[in-house]
Amino acid sequence: MSTTDTTPSTPAWRLVAENEVRTVLRRKSFLITTAISVLVIVVGIVAAGYFADRPQDRTVAVVDDPAAQVVESAEQVGQATNDRLTIEVLRVDDTAAAERAVTDGDADAALLSTDPGFEIVGDDGVPSELAGALTAAASTTALQSNAAEAGVDLADLEQGTEVPERLLDANEDDGLGTATGFVFIIVFFLIAISSGMMIAGAVAQEKESRVVEILAATVPIRDLLWGKIAGHTVIAVGQVVLYLAAGALGLAVSGIDAGLERVGGAIAWYVVFFVLGFMALASLWAVAGALASRQQDLQSTTAPAQALLFIPYFAFFFGNSTVQEVVSMSPIVSAMVMPARMAQEAVPLWQTAVAIAGTVVAMVLIIRVAARVYERTLLRTGDKISYREALTMSAD
Amino acid sequence: MITVNHLSRVYGETTVVDDVSFSVRPGRTTGFVGANGAGKTTTMRMIMGVLAPSAGEVLWNDAPITAQDRRAFGYMPEERGLYPRSPIGEQLRYFARLHGMSAARATERVDELLEHFSLADRADDILDALSLGNQQRVQIAASLVHEPSALILDEPFSGLDPVAVDTMVDLLAREAADLPLLFSSHQLDLVERLCDDLIVLSAGRVVASGSVEELRSRGADRYRVEFASSDAAWLRDVRGLDVLDVDGTTALVDLEGLDATELTRLVVERAPVVEVARARPPLSEIFREVTR
Numbered sequence: 195m196s197t198t199d200t201t202p203s204t205p206a207w208r209l210v211a212e213n214e215v216r217t218v219l220r221r222k223s224f225l226i227t228t229a230i231s232v233l234v235i236v237v238g239i240v241a242a243g244y245f246a247d248r249p250q251d252r253t254v255a256v257v258d259d260p261a262a263q264v265v266e267s268a269e270q271v272g273q274a275t276n277d278r279l280t281i282e283v284l285r286v287d288d289t290a291a292a293e294r295a296v297t298d299g300d301a302d303a304a305l306l307s308t309d310p311g312f313e314i315v316g317d318d319g320v321p322s323e324l325a326g327a328l329t330a331a332a333s334t335t336a337l338q339s340n341a342a343e344a345g346v347d348l349a350d351l352e353q354g355t356e357v358p359e360r361l362l363d364a365n366e367d368d369g370l371g372t373a374t375g376f377v378f379i380i381v382f383f384l385i386a387i388s389s390g391m392m393i394a395g396a397v398a399q400e401k402e403s404r405v406v407e408i409l410a411a412t413v414p415i416r417d418l419l420w421g422k423i424a425g426h427t428v429i430a431v432g433q434v435v436l437y438l439a440a441g442a443l444g445l446a447v448s449g450i451d452a453g454l455e456r457v458g459g460a461i462a463w464y465v466v467f468f469v470l471g472f473m474a475l476a477s478l479w480a481v482a483g484a485l486a487s488r489q490q491d492l493q494s495t496t497a498p499a500q501a502l503l504f505i506p507y508f509a510f511f512f513g514n515s516t517v518q519e520v521v522s523m524s525p526i527v528s529a530m531v532m533p534a535r536m537a538q539e540a541v542p543l544w545q546t547a548v549a550i551a552g553t554v555v556a557m558v559l560i561i562r563v564a565a566r567v568y569e570r571t572l573l574r575t576g577d578k579i580s581y582r583e584a585l586t587m588s589a590d
Numbered sequence: 591m592i593t594v595n596h597l598s599r600v601y602g603e604t605t606v607v608d609d610v611s612f613s614v615r616p617g618r619t620t621g622f623v624g625a626n627g628a629g630k631t632t633t634m635r636m637i638m639g640v641l642a643p644s645a646g647e648v649l650w651n652d653a654p655i656t657a658q659d660r661r662a663f664g665y666m667p668e669e670r671g672l673y674p675r676s677p678i679g680e681q682l683r684y685f686a687r688l689h690g691m692s693a694a695r696a697t698e699r700v701d702e703l704l705e706h707f708s709l710a711d712r713a714d715d716i717l718d719a720l721s722l723g724n725q726q727r728v729q730i731a732a733s734l735v736h737e738p739s740a741l742i743l744d745e746p747f748s749g750l751d752p753v754a755v756d757t758m759v760d761l762l763a764r765e766a767a768d769l770p771l772l773f774s775s776h777q778l779d780l781v782e783r784l785c786d787d788l789i790v791l792s793a794g795r796v797v798a799s800g801s802v803e804e805l806r807s808r809g810a811d812r813y814r815v816e817f818a819s820s821d822a823a824w825l826r827d828v829r830g831l832d833v834l835d836v837d838g839t840t841a842l843v844d845l846e847g848l849d850a851t852e853l854t855r856l857v858v859e860r861a862p863v864v865e866v867a868r869a870r871p872p873l874s875e876i877f878r879e880v881t882r
Contacts, residue, residue, distance in 0.1 A: 203690040213684050217676065404671030408732065411638040411665045412688045414657060573640055 206413035210421020211428065218392060218429055227388070228433060235440040236447070243448025250276070252324045255284045255292040255301035264312060264331050265305055271334075272327030279323055303328070311336045374457045375534030378464055379510050381437060382530045386472060386503055389430040390479040393422055394496050397483025397572075406572055415569045423476045423561070430472050434465065457537050463546070464533035470550070471529020474557035475499060477564035481584070484571045491578040498581070506530035523548045525556035591615050592637065592655075592740055592770050597646035599632050606632045608794035609646070614740070614770040614787075619762075621781040621802075622774040623877060624791030630774040631668045633791070634744050637772075638665050650740075661690055664738030668745055668774075670729050672717050678728050679704065679713030682735050689736030696735075703731045706761065723754055730758060734765050741766050743773040747780055759784060782873040792881040806870045811845040813853060814869045818862035828856065842869060 218224055256262045262283050269281040284301050286292045292304040296317050302324055304315040312332045314320055320328075341348045400406040409418055438461065482495040509521040510531050522531040522541075528549035535541055563585075570587045571579050579587075592614040599607040607629040614620045622630050635641040637648050639660050650659040673681050679700055686696035704710045707727045709720075717725055726749060733741065741762075747755050762771065775781050781788065788805055790798040798805055812834075815822060822841035826833045830847030845853060854866050 203692070204687065206688060209684065209687050216680070217673075400673075403674055404667065404669045405673055407635075407640055407667040407669065407671055408665060408685070409688070410640045411663070411667075412661055412685070 206417040207420040207424060210413075210418055211425035214396065214422055214425030215429060217396070218426075224392075228436070232436060232440045235437055236444040239441060239444025240448045243445075250279045250321075250323060251282070252279065252303075252321060253282045253284050253301045254324070254328070255286050255295040255304040256306075257286060257288060257292055258307050260335075261305045261307050261312060264328070264335050267335070268324075268327040268331035271330045272323060276323055279327070281324065281327065305332070370457065371538035374460060374537035375510070377441075378460075378534045378537060379507060379530055381434065382468060382471075383503055383507055385430050385433050386475055387500070389426050389433075389472070390475060390482075390499055390503075391492070391496065392429075393426050393476055393479040394483035394486070394492050394499075395489065397422065397480050398486040398489055398492055401484070401486070401572065402488050410573055415572055416565050418572070419477065419480055419561075419565055419568045422480050423473055426476050427469065427473050430476075431465070431469055434468055460533055460537040463536055467529040467533050467549070467553070470553045470557055471526055474526050474529075474553065474560050475502065477557075477561045478502070481564045481567050481571075484568045485579045485581070485584055487578055495578065502526060503530075510534055519545070523552065525552035526560075528553055591649075591651055592772065593649040593652065594633070594637065595647050595649060597633060597636055597648065598644045599629070599636060599641065600644040606794055607636070607643075610791070610794070610796050611646075612789045612796060612799050614772045616770050617768050618770065618786040619784055620770070620772045620787040620789065621785035622772055622789050622791065623776075623778065623781055624774075625881060628791040629794040630791055631744055634742050634772070634774065635667075637742055638663065659739075661688075662736070662739040664733035664736070664741045664743075666729060666733040666741075666743045666746055670726070672725070672729060672732060674718045675716050677714045678709065678717055678720070681717070682728070682731055685732050686735040689738075691736050699735055699737065700731075703735060707731060707757075722749070723751070726750060726754070727757075730761070734761070738766075738769065740770040741772070743771070745775060746773050747775055747777060755780065778872075778874045778877060788873075790877060790880050798876070798880040802873070805876055806873070808876075811850070812842065812869045812871060813845065813850065814840060814842055814865070814867050815853075815857055816840040816864040816866075817857070818864055820861040824860070825857075839864075 254265045254268075256265055262285070265281055265283050269279070272279040272281065284295060286295055286304075289306055292301075292306060293315060295301040296304050296315055299317075302316075303320045305328060306313050306315060312335075314325060314328050314332075316325075338348055341351060400409065406418075478499040479496065482492065482499055485495040486492050506521055506527040507530070509517055509527070513521065518531060518535060522528050522535045523545055532541070532546065532549045536546070567584045567587075571584050594610055594612050597607055597610045598605065610629070610633055612620075622634070624630050632641065636643045637655075639655075639657065648655045650656075672678075676684075682700045682703070683693075683696045686699055687693060691699065700713075701710065704713055707724075709724060709727065712720065712724070717728060720728065730746065733743065746758065750758065782802065785802050788799065788802050789796060800808075815825065817839045819839060822836050822839055825831060825836070825841050825843060828848075830845065831853070832844040832846050833841055834844060835842040843853070848856075850866075850868075857863050857866060
């Protein structure tokens, strides 16, 4: 009557979603928590990389040439397994000077010729990688000279002593897959719980402050639910992407070759599963909020949604592989466990398909039921409503 | 025009609203009065679609009302509600947009309303930081922000001081002069001052409705008689009159059989008269009468 806006107005669910995002982004606690998480991820990875990657420069004091030669070959021996290791030779005049160099810290150890071999002298200990390399080099040198004295060819003597390894399952996990799966589950769990509580809290607050009556008189209640789900899914996925980016940044800065290309596929699937699983869970959290009349009621009304998050959590960490396999294909909970499995091992395609299909079907069903329950309970205040009551409530 | 047709609402065994029919016409401020529990809020919630009627229907311009029609209405629920922790400017813009306004127009309109309420410098404050009176103003702004096509206000004046009431009345006169406006109130003096039409509800039923003038003249044929100096008590002995009150030289009488001309002749013959005037009963009396 008074306004005839000819331009089609923005759909109500989008306005609701935008309002949710705006409200969450204004919350200081949310911003601080997210910033701290990003910082912990970047700093954690960079620090781990720094300590793992630090060059190990060692100095060994020697008095004579034979010892100096042993130290040089010790560097080659050591570098075969540890390319960050360098060993420098420090020439000193005598044993006393060598010992002094060790005590003063000018050298990490001293290699002294004894009859018939060598001894390693350290202060209060010898760095293990140095001791290992020196011992191996010294014993080889001794072995060579002994063999020469006895007139034996060392190469003949060593024949057949090397035992190579042949792996039947080349897919065998080296720790990276397990670690990735672990991170997947933890991140899903933390984000889903914190976002879930935000959804339930936001709905309960609208009921508690009674603003919901104005909202319900303005737009269909279904749009309010969809807007909540959409807004919080955007925030949660944004957090996942932000954390993944922080992880990638950390790896790039520290120069660690984490073999990301091996788990890249699992990461892509993770985001897909996250969106599907989160949307289904989000509607449950919204219902939990609608059943509450005040914030205090949330503890009990959110229990089912929390349980749905704890099941995969425990299944992954405490279940055997059969349990993991079953859970990874079950609707909704698969969203957490399947990508974690995928990071660890090759998962048959049909199992992934079952997990996705089940989750999509469950998501559609849950959102439908949730919308009905939401419509019936949102405007009812005064007391907490039980799930049983909500499901049998007549349309009003 | 909002038309309510045979609207009923039943909770279990209790009928809260019982076959209620009335219209709210454009440009007519319509008061909705009745005791607590008479069914005013329930009726308003059914008009706004937040509660489904057990029977009956609501029409907007003679056609069954749609969600789209209601989206253009302004509504102030009995239990006030806004976002306590959001800046007021932002939430008013949000409401305007939910009602279908464009972003640019919403911003303009919010600035205009806040300016009018002298809250322009508080636009970025959260609602909880405002005094109760100002919170009430924001609540009213929320129902007006989208330039509504009709207004349904449930007890809009409760909790307002007289100055705030005047501000609000001015605002409604400016913003909603041409709109169908239905408001409920306990304050009959306010209703009397503001309303063109009146609907009186009692125990879920409409017991009186019509224009305020009509309703008041529907009351008894009442006159005030004032003599120059003589006592008015003798009127008690006149047939065809019901004397309600005598105070020295003045009396308040209801005509019962006698007509106004006969009354005038009668009193003028008896003693010097200052005034014989029609006395309209106050709304409160009509209210008591119809809800008895």
